[in-house]
Each structure stands twice: as structure tokens, then as C-alpha cells.
Amino acid sequence: MDVYLPIANLSVNGLFIVLLGGLTGILSGLFGVGGGFLTTPLLIFYGIPPTVAAASAATQVTGASVSGVLAHSKRNGVDYRMGAVMVGGGIVGALIGALLFNVLEALGQIDVVISILYVVLLGSIGTLMMREAATALRPGAETAGSQPRKRRHHPLVAGLPFRWRFYRSGLYISPLAPLILGTLVGVLTMLMGVGGGFLLVPAMLYLLGMSGNVVVGTSLFQILFVTMVTTMTHALTTKAVDIVLAGLLLLGSVLGAQFGTQIAMKARPEVLRLVLAAIVLLVALRMLYGLGVQPDEIYTVSPL
Amino acid sequence: MHSPFERALKFGFLGLAVLSLSAQREPVLVPEVSQSRIEVRQGFTGANLLLYGAVIDPVGGRERTQYDIVVVLKGPAEPVRLREKDRIAGIWMNAGSSDFRSVPSFFAVASSRPVDEIVDERTAAIYELGTDFIQLSPSGEIEPEEQNRFAAGLVDMRQRAGLYKVDPDGVRISEGVLYQARIALPSNVITGPYTAETFAIAEGRVLASATAEIEVAKVGLEGQVVNAAERSSLLYGLVAIILSLGMGLIAGRYFNRS
Helix, strand or coil: CEEEECCCCEEEEHHHHHHHHHHHHHHHHHHCCCCHHHHHHHHHHHCCCHHHHHHHHHHHHHHHHHHHHHHHHHCCCCCHHHHHHHHHHHHHHHHHHHHHHHHHHHHCCHHHHHHHHHHHHHHHHHHHHHHHHHHHHCCCHHHHHHCCCCCCCCHHHHCCCCCEEECCCCEEECCHHHHHHHHHHHHHHHHHCCCCHHHHHHHHHHHHCCCHHHHHHHHHHHHHHHHHHHHHHHHHCCCCCCHHHHHHHHHHHHHHHHHHHHHHHHCCHHHHHHHHHHHHHHHHHHHHHHHHCCCCCCEEEEEC | CCCHHHHHHHHHHHHHHHHCCCCCCCCEEEEEECCCEEEECCCCCCEEEEEEEEEECCCCCCCCCCCEEEEEEECCEEEEEEEEEEEECCEEEEEEEEEEEEEECCEEEEECCCHHHHCCHHHHHHCCCCHHHCCCCEECCCCHHHHHHHHHHHHHHHHHCCCEEEECCCEEEECCCEEEEEEEECCCCCCEEEEEEEEEEECCEEEEEEEEEEEEEECHHHHHHHHHHHHCHHHHHHHHHHHHHHHHHHHHHHHHHC
């Protein structure tokens, strides 16, 4: 089924894009991540211009996260106060990201920066997750793991001034910590077309020391709002949001997400995390390979 | 079927009749295009453009000259910056760059024989009868040798994208009068005005030439999407957000109920 993408300016196999959206949807249903980290690179490998890929993937992540936010909010799994602070940071981050995007594009280095960000972030997060999942899966880990890990925030976070109470997260910390975290993730959302869940969730757990039952819901809350802002920023500045592409991705991902949720209820969480870690590492390795090996296309054209 | 080719035939003979009244020494080229407007809409996978017409000999020339026909189709030109990747500290990243002021977004040459058998290199360069002869108008201070490397890289890249091409037997000539050229436009063509130049060549000399215009435009939903994204960006962004929110909500609700 050939579908013409008006903004990307090329004809693609519509079924393939829907399946791609479905794949990332399954991931988001399984792991509570948006799946943008997979969509954007796969779209670029497929031949979609990088900017259009990042902008349209951000639009898709909005749709993929909205039903998750509602589900988590029903069971009090969203810390709105924490979420609002992070969204505030995220909006600032998205605007900084837009500026960076323009500067890097003018310098001609946007592609390489995006690739390096992917390699570094996905590589390190993937390695961490892989190690953790492998430890949990080792025989005898059940008994050792059953002892709850003492929850505490990072000393750097404790050193920040002003303190607010975040009841649902069970924290009394400076709002600057989630604000800075939100800003960083906002920058990445704009540059990489990712929601940032793969980065937010570990940071909220291990840096802020948030209570585990609100982490995923609050992360989705932040992602929902920041991807909306990102879509708008792209629509106004780069004009690279392809609504047809985003619609096809959404179609796949909203269906895939439901499917993923079903699997998630049956599978062992350690196994799931191992699989996610493997996927994250594969994407990072593919990106690393792309940076190190002579590309098929030495030249790139940009309008003057 | 009443093909465009048949219409051309009639048209050609009509022209012949009219022209035979006046004494003319140079041949005349009567070009026609199958479509003067190509519409890019949903499901657009490219288009086949048929350029046809007739070469009419000067009157009195009993011994008919054997003509060669070359058709050059050019898309709207744009100024571009071409960047070249190089290995820096083990990473392939953009290093050098060069600017070109008029790079056609599409360039196709179809001819009845390989162009180098029809004309010499000088003539080919004058009339841009090949991808090596596109006048890209390089600008900026850069050594000619490096400039050539960049130009060759640009042409090679566009060739692999199917945007620049040469077809040495893309033109069929019948009865030495009628010609027919087929040029395929891929789905990734840029919209705008295209020009098709047709040259009638004999003994290495361009004897007649004619130009036809073809408009490539995005229409229907596709055209509206591009218009909206460019002109009412705010509204377009809002629609994109509402679409994604709506689809997420509907799917979530529908599946949670079942």
C-alpha cells in the first residue's frame, strides 16, 4: 500500500509504517516507555529525512502516552505536583532544544550530534538495565532481591536549596532537581524525537529517589505534555511535522500498546527488562556502526 | 484508443501542410507534452511523462536529413549548500562544504542515440545535454579541483536518488518526422514549474529547439497539508496534537472496555 507523505515528500509503504508504529506501541505497552527511541532511528534508516522523523515521532509519542497517563491517574499513580514541575522544565528544555537544533543545523552537525546522543544515552542506559536484569535473573537472586532497596535521593539533590513536599512521591526535596531533570529531557525530546521515558524513569528512581508506584505514571505525564510542546515547536519552527506519517504511526502504536499491555501482564518483569535492555543496546550499536563506517552517502544537501 | 501519439500525428501533418506554403530553410520543431500539469496527490508513486512531436523539414529538401532528438527535462532550480562527510577522530561527520546557486531539483536527458555520438562535448556543454554539463553556478571561494569533486558528488547522489538521469535510447523516431520521448518522474520530485527542452540535431549541429512547460503541483489533501504546515503552522500543530490525543484516547477507552 503506497502512501505519499506530503511533508517528507516521498512515497512509502503505509503498511510498513503502521507495523513500525505497532512495534513501538508494543514496547510502550510492555515497558511504559514511549518508544520514540526506536521510531526515530528506524524511520531514518527507512529514508525519512531526520528532522521529519524526529518531529513526527514526537507527535506519535503523545498519542502513545495519553491512555497510559489516564490508566495510571485512575490508580493514583501520578504525582501531579512533581509532574507539573517537570513539565515546566520540559517546556524550557524544548525551547532550548529548538535553539540548539537551529544552531546545529546551520553548522551542518545536527545529524552527527543526534547520532552521538543516541549512542551515548542508549548505550549507557542499556548497559545499566542489562546488568540489573541479569543480576535479577541469576538463580538465588530472588532471596537477595527480596530485601527492599533502601530508597534515598542522590547527595547532589539533597544539597539543593528550597524544599517542597511531594506527598505522592514520598519526598521532601528541592523543586530545582525535577526542574533541571525535566529541562534536560525536554532538550532531548526536541533533538532526538524521543519522549525520554527511558531516561526519566531511572533518573526519578535513582537520582530523586521517588516512590516506585508513581514513577511510570509521572514520567508518562511529563512525556505527554512535553511531546505536545515539541510537536508545536516543530510545527512553528522546522515545519517538519508530517501529519500523514504521524497518523500512520499512531494507528499502529495505539493498537500495539494494547497488545503490549496484555503481554506485560503475563510475562516476568525481569525477562521484560532484559529484552528492553537488549533492544536499547541494539539501537545504540546500530547508531555506533553508522558513525564509524563510511556512510553510503558522503554528501548531504541543505537549502540555502 | 485515441492516443496522444495519434493526435500528434495529425497535428504534425497539419503543420507540414501549413508550412509547405512558405519557403523555409531551417527545420521546425513542433513539440507536445502528454500532460502539462502533473498532480501529486495521495498514492502518488511517480508519473510517466510523454513528450512527443514532429520535426518538419524545410521545403524542397527531397533528400530527407536524418535528425537526432534530445529532450532535456529540468525541475525548478534551487540554491543549495552541499556538505561532505569526512572521517574525523574516527567518526564520519560533515567537514567541507560548497555552495551552488542553481541546482535543478530534477534533470533528465533522453536521446535517440548516446549524446556523445550526436554532438561534440562543446555543443553538449552549451545546451546542457548530459549530467556532466549541468550549470550548477558554484559560488564561494574554493579551488576548481575541489569544486569539481563536489559537483560530481552532487550529481552522483541525485543520480542514485533517481532525480538525475540519462537515457540514451529514451527517444523513438518514426518515419524521420515524429519523435516520442518517455521520462519517468519518481515520487520524490519537488513541485514547481518544469521545463522540457527539445533539440533537433543533425551533423553535430542543433538545427531547431523548442521549449514546453510542465507544472508539478501538490493537490487535494496533500496540497492542503503542505499549505497548512507552511502558512497556518499554529493551527496545523494543534490539529496534529488533537489527532494524536484523540487516537490515543479512543484506543485506550475502546480496549479497556472490552
